[in-house]
Amino acid sequence: MSAPSKTFYIETFGCQMNAHDSEKVIGTLEHEGYTRVEDEEAAGLILYNTCSIRDKAEQKVFHRLNEYKRMQGEGKQFAVLGCVAQQEGNKIFERAPYVSLVSGSASYRNLPAMLDRLEQGETRITGLDDHRTQDETFDTEFTTRSNPHRGYITIIEGCDKFCSYCVVPYTRGKERSRASDSIMTEAQRMAAQGYTDIQLLGQNVNSYRDPLGKQTFAQVLRSIGQLSGVRRVRFTTSHPRDFTPDIVQVIDELPTVCDHVHLPVQSGSSAVLKAMQREYTREWYLERIAWIKSAKRDISMTTDIIVGFPGETEDDFEQTMTMLDEVGYDAVYAFQYSQRPNTPAVGMPDTVPDEVKSARLQRLMDAQRERQRLSYERHLGQVMDVMVEGYNRQRGQVTGRSSQNKTVNFTTAQPILPALGSYLNVRVTRTFPNSLVGEAVQAG
Numbered sequence: 001m002s003a004p005s006k007t008f009y010i011e012t013f014g015c016q017m018n019a020h021d022s023e024k025v026i027g028t029l030e031h032e033g034y035t036r037v038e039d040e041e042a043a044g045l046i047l048y049n050t051c052s053i054r055d056k057a058e059q060k061v062f063h064r065l066n067e068y069k070r071m072q073g074e075g076k077q078f079a080v081l082g083c084v085a086q087q088e089g090n091k092i093f094e095r096a097p098y099v100s101l102v103s104g105s106a107s108y109r110n111l112p113a114m115l116d117r118l119e120q121g122e123t124r125i126t127g128l129d130d131h132r133t134q135d136e137t138f139d140t141e142f143t144t145r146s147n148p149h150r151g152y153i154t155i156i157e158g159c160d161k162f163c164s165y166c167v168v169p170y171t172r173g174k175e176r177s178r179a180s181d182s183i184m185t186e187a188q189r190m191a192a193q194g195y196t197d198i199q200l201l202g203q204n205v206n207s208y209r210d211p212l213g214k215q216t217f218a219q220v221l222r223s224i225g226q227l228s229g230v231r232r233v234r235f236t237t238s239h240p241r242d243f244t245p246d247i248v249q250v251i252d253e254l255p256t257v258c259d260h261v262h263l264p265v266q267s268g269s270s271a272v273l274k275a276m277q278r279e280y281t282r283e284w285y286l287e288r289i290a291w292i293k294s295a296k297r298d299i300s301m302t303t304d305i306i307v308g309f310p311g312e313t314e315d316d317f318e319q320t321m322t323m324l325d326e327v328g329y330d331a332v333y334a335f336q337y338s339q340r341p342n343t344p345a346v347g348m349p350d351t352v353p354d355e356v357k358s359a360r361l362q363r364l365m366d367a368q369r370e371r372q373r374l375s376y377e378r379h380l381g382q383v384m385d386v387m388v389e390g391y392n393r394q395r396g397q398v399t400g401r402s403s404q405n406k407t408v409n410f411t412t413a414q415p416i417l418p419a420l421g422s423y424l425n426v427r428v429t430r431t432f433p434n435s436l437v438g439e440a441v442q443a444g
């Protein structure tokens with residue numbers, strides 16, 4: 001039995017940029033007359049939005065593509081999108097001949113044309129960035145967001161930083177910012193639709209340069225934070241190189257701009273940072289942290305760290321460990337270095353054995369967990385504004401999120417559960433290393 005052709009199923013891996021790209025792809029497909037189904041068996045078109053940040057993520061893609069193999073011959077078509085698509089290009093057709101479309105994120109604006117070709121039965125359609133023509137962004141009003149209360153807006157695509165370990169400049173193309181007018185139109189539309197929590201996205205979100213020359217990144221934060229109906233503006237990911245004091249000022253000024261900065265450090269050793277081509281030193285990074293700490297608000301800081309980069313000595317790693325105390329992060333996302341194709345670090349001998357990498361990762365995570373246990377205790381007794389995100393009926397708790405992006409599980413005295421997307425004041429009664437527990441307090 002052949003599946004109806006104008007139905008699709010989409011699977012998404014990777015970062016928030018990828019998650020939001022999929023929302024735009026879904027909106028585009030729906031506008032082209034396709035219907036989304038939740039069961040891959042029922043879909044005529046299966047799309048797979050992929051990630052290649054580390055080798056494991058990429059292996060998963062080929063494993064999954066092999067699973068698709070058994071579904072071929074049922075009149076189904078397959079499309080591979082995202083970072084593995086851009087990275088591997090035509091090679092995907094060799095490894096998985098049943099795939100008909102391969103497109104990187106920098107080509108999604110051509111999706112309607114690619115879909116037409118797919119409908120006409122073409123089998124080797126590619127949308128691959130040639131790194132020459134990329135001054136355009138994928139702005140579309142056809143976005144099907146998965147959550148009706150919190151939503152993403154991409155303000156800058158691609159990356160020009162070329163850190164020596166990273167695939168992103170190759171998979172997402174050149175850095176290109178979206179016009180501030182277009183951003184504001186989308187934000188206003190979202191606010192009118194009832195979105196109260198808007199998250200600005202970019203690989204390096206604070207590297208934003210308005211092509212219209214009207215607004216700086218901090219001004220975009222302010223403009224959106226001042227829109228009627230908007231209660232929270234978040235932004236991720238910030239790059240230390242482009243982090244400026246006016247970002248801290250706007251957080252201090254406007255309660256709607258969330259008190260959280262995700263600022264990946266990657267390593268606490270200036271020697272390793274140099275080899276990573278991060279273009280800053282430990283001291284330079286700590287100066288930005290000092291700006292954040294000098295704010296009137298308690299701004300939560302989180303980071304990404306890579307352990308076991310080629311050449312990382314025990315002493316280098318110790319310097320990374322000392323960052324945990326010097327900064328006081330509320331979350332650390334730590335990864336073992338993974339060699340990626342085409343990146344400059346491929347030429348560096350991978351000197352750190354796997355066992356050492358995993359032992360360092362474990363030490364880092366254990367140390368951070370203990371620090372988080374202590375640092376989350378600062379919230380004990382505080383009353384915080386929490387957005388309701390779900391319910392844990394088993395435990396009789398409501399789950400939500402604070403402005404600092406912390407998970408808060410709480411109970412209410414009311415017989416009726418608060419609505420999803422509503423905001424409540426919650427008093428924190430217990431703390432854990434990764435979440436807070438509390439009870440809703442009566443307003444007024």
Ligand code: 5AD
Pocket residue numbers: 053054165166167264266304305306335336337338339340
């Ligand atoms: N190996 C391990 N981790 C990596 N990251 C990026 N590239 C690699 C790699 N080759 C991590 C960085 C980045 C996060 C999204 O993933 O810490 O900030």
Ligand code: SF4
Pocket residue numbers: 013014015016017018050051052053082083167168171172
């Ligand atoms: Fe993965 Fe990086 Fe691509 Fe996001 S940009 S999907 S993290 S490779």
